[in-house]
Amino acid sequence: MTDVILFILKILILALLYVFIWLVLRRAVGDVYGGGGAQAPDIASPDASPQVAPVTPSVRRARRDKRAVERTMPGEALDLTEHINPRLVVEESPILAAGLVFPLEGWVLVGRAPSSDIVLDEPFVSQTHARLRPVGQFFMVEDLGSTNGTFINEKEVTEAQLRFDSRLRIGETIFRYEE
Amino acid sequence: MKRRTTELVYLIFAGVISTMAYVSVFTGRRGDIKTSSVVYGLIFVAIFLILHAVVRAFLSQADPYLLPLTALLAAIGLTEIYRIDPRYALLQGQWLVVGAVLFIATVLLVRDHERLDGYRYLIGAAGLALLLITIVFGSTVNGSRLWLRFAGFSIQPSEFAKIAIVIFLAGYLNDKKEMLSIPTSHVMGIPLPAPKYFGPLAVMWILSLLMLIFMKDFGMSLLFLAIFVALIYMATSRIVYVVAGGVMFSIGAAVAYQVVGHVQERFQIWIDPWAHAATTGYQLLQSMFAIADGGVLGAGIGRGYLLAGHRPVVPDLQTDFIFAAVANELGLIGAVGLILVYVLFCWRAFRVAIWAPDGFSKLLAAGLATAFGLQTFIIIGGVTRLIPLTGITLPFVSYGGSSITANLMLVALLLMVSHRTAVIRAGSEHERLKLAGIK
Numbered sequence: 001m002t003d004v005i006l007f008i009l010k011i012l013i014l015a016l017l018y019v020f021i022w023l024v025l026r027r028a029v030g031d032v033y034g035g036g037g038a039q040a041p042d043i044a045s046p047d048a049s050p051q052v053a054p055v056t057p058s059v060r061r062a063r064r065d066k067r068a069v070e071r072t073m074p075g076e077a078l079d080l081t082e083h084i085n086p087r088l089v090v091e092e093s094p095i096l097a098a099g100l101v102f103p104l105e106g107w108v109l110v111g112r113a114p115s116s117d118i119v120l121d122e123p124f125v126s127q128t129h130a131r132l133r134p135v136g137q138f139f140m141v142e143d144l145g146s147t148n149g150t151f152i153n154e155k156e157v158t159e160a161q162l163r164f165d166s167r168l169r170i171g172e173t174i175f176r177y178e179e
Numbered sequence: 180m181k182r183r184t185t186e187l188v189y190l191i192f193a194g195v196i197s198t199m200a201y202v203s204v205f206t207g208r209r210g211d212i213k214t215s216s217v218v219y220g221l222i223f224v225a226i227f228l229i230l231h232a233v234v235r236a237f238l239s240q241a242d243p244y245l246l247p248l249t250a251l252l253a254a255i256g257l258t259e260i261y262r263i264d265p266r267y268a269l270l271q272g273q274w275l276v277v278g279a280v281l282f283i284a285t286v287l288l289v290r291d292h293e294r295l296d297g298y299r300y301l302i303g304a305a306g307l308a309l310l311l312i313t314i315v316f317g318s319t320v321n322g323s324r325l326w327l328r329f330a331g332f333s334i335q336p337s338e339f340a341k342i343a344i345v346i347f348l349a350g351y352l353n354d355k356k357e358m359l360s361i362p363t364s365h366v367m368g369i370p371l372p373a374p375k376y377f378g379p380l381a382v383m384w385i386l387s388l389l390m391l392i393f394m395k396d397f398g399m400s401l402l403f404l405a406i407f408v409a410l411i412y413m414a415t416s417r418i419v420y421v422v423a424g425g426v427m428f429s430i431g432a433a434v435a436y437q438v439v440g441h442v443q444e445r446f447q448i449w450i451d452p453w454a455h456a457a458t459t460g461y462q463l464l465q466s467m468f469a470i471a472d473g474g475v476l477g478a479g480i481g482r483g484y485l486l487a488g489h490r491p492v493v494p495d496l497q498t499d500f501i502f503a504a505v506a507n508e509l510g511l512i513g514a515v516g517l518i519l520v521y522v523l524f525c526w527r528a529f530r531v532a533i534w535a536p537d538g539f540s541k542l543l544a545a546g547l548a549t550a551f552g553l554q555t556f557i558i559i560g561g562v563t564r565l566i567p568l569t570g571i572t573l574p575f576v577s578y579g580g581s582s583i584t585a586n587l588m589l590v591a592l593l594l595m596v597s598h599r600t601a602v603i604r605a606g607s608e609h610e611r612l613k614l615a616g617i618k
């Protein structure tokens with residue numbers, strides 16, 4: 001009887017030890033590479049960070065319908081740049097408040113250098129890390145030879161188009177692209 | 180989850196594992212259950228909850244994983260020590276209380292680790308003095324002169340000196356790193372920085388070699404030199420210091436091998452313990468047998484063959500050889516788990532260093548992380564015969580008052596650095612929010 005109890009205890013202790021390790025590993029390692037664990041400071045920032053309403057399917061539908069109407073307008077070339085509002089929304093970041101919005105206009109430089117348009121003062125971000133550049137009505141992201149790479153939906157890219165709702169990760173900060 | 184909530188949840192998790200381990204030891208001993216023994220478990224949990232409360236009050240933004248990892252290591256250690264000899268566990272419990280008091284004192288008195296930088300030479304001198312006192316007045320245990328006895332206590336000053344010297348080096352190297360990365364003269368084609376800046380470092384260098392010869396302890400001297408080399412490399416990013424450190428240590432070790440019989444003996448039993456199976460190699464062989472006996476899943480806590488009568492089968496099982504006891508009772512899986520807990524601790528500690536906003540904090544945290552990780556490597560490597568055996572403690576797990584108190588102070592410093600980092604980053608975020616607009 002004692003042997004059975006001890007055997008069960010042994011297996012339980014080992015299992016719990018590994019559950020503990022797994023839980024910490026998941027959070028702790030994610031913390032360095034982005035991917036889910038990054039934690040902004042608990043301290044409330046003095047300014048209320050600007051929040052945008054999440055894009056719901058109904059909003060999306062309304063936009064699509066609006067564009068469909070625009071497309072059918074006679075005579076005009078198809079140029080929607082007037083009607084879209086491209087922006088990056090901070091989804092997760094150890095330094096920026098989640099929900100912070102960066103409207104995109106023209107060329108936008110992202111990096112650790114204070115002269116960047118979006119300054120990310122993080123250890124895994126290069127001084128000039130990536131550039132966002134408009135091509136027609138779209139935005140392209142271009143890695144500027146950064147040390148730790150630029151990721152879209154966790155795939156490393158050198159140059160890629162930002163699509164609606166794609167996740168752009170630079171260092172430990174993850175942005176959501178919206179238009 | 181907020182940081183402190185995360186910490187509390189993981190602390191409770193560690194408490195559950197520790198309680199189960201205690202139950203296992205009691206069940207294994209059968210009739211040997213005393214209610215006073217259960218009290219150990221409760222006191223253990225209470226100590227860490229008090230530390231958690233202190234961190235919550237004063238270091239609210241500190242890293243949430245370091246304290247639970249510490250608690251888990253201490254829990255594994257305390258149960259194994261209890262299982263080997265309850266008297267040691269009682270003493271270790273008392274040392275844990277002393278360590279907790281020093282942890283709280285460190286947090287309350289220092290508050291901001293930047294202040295330590297102002298006392299850098301004083302702290303460095305104190306560390307040096309601790310080592311010199313040990314060399315002169317120390318008593319020799321197991322061939323190594325690492326212990327200082329007074330008033331019925333024996334303490335191992337090198338554990339505290341380790342922290343003092345990391346603080347000194349972090350401050351000094353942060354100040355002089357530019358000077359040290361630019362060579363001003365060449366000796367035999369080797370670029371050397373100005374002697375004025377290099378002087379204090381040369382003292383460190385010589386000290387670690389003196390330790391090897393006079394303390395007759397390979398481990399501590401390797402630890403000090405490695406901390407020194409790692410910090411100077413991190414400060415200057417010049418690989419030449421690492422190469423030079425390696426060469427110097429090899430020369431020192433070769434000289435020590437010729438001069439000091441104790442070092443020679445340790446080296447011989449590392450190469451071939453069977454040649455001295457009945458004498459000097461006995462301890463290492465017993466340790467290896469204990470590890471092998473554990474198998475993959477281990478015998479179970481309280482069930483391993485660790486005691487012959489009331490004597491541990493491996494001499495010094497509760498201190499230097501505690502890893503063999505863990506490997507015996509929790510098996511390969513448990514031993515690897517224990518090492519993973521150490522890896523996670525170092526990972527968090529280095530993360531604190533990477534994120535720290537200034538040079539002193541970075542070097543301090545990285546230095547403490549290096550010290551902790553290397554000490555673990557040196558003793559586990561020694562016990563498993565990967566490197567020559569040397570008598571230093573396994574942090575938080577081994578029985579030893581100096582070790583557990585010094586390492587709790589080390590954790591307090593790491594928490595302080597991470598707290599300050601988060602506060603500063605939150606402050607700069609406020610600034611950044613105002614400037615964050617495009618163009």
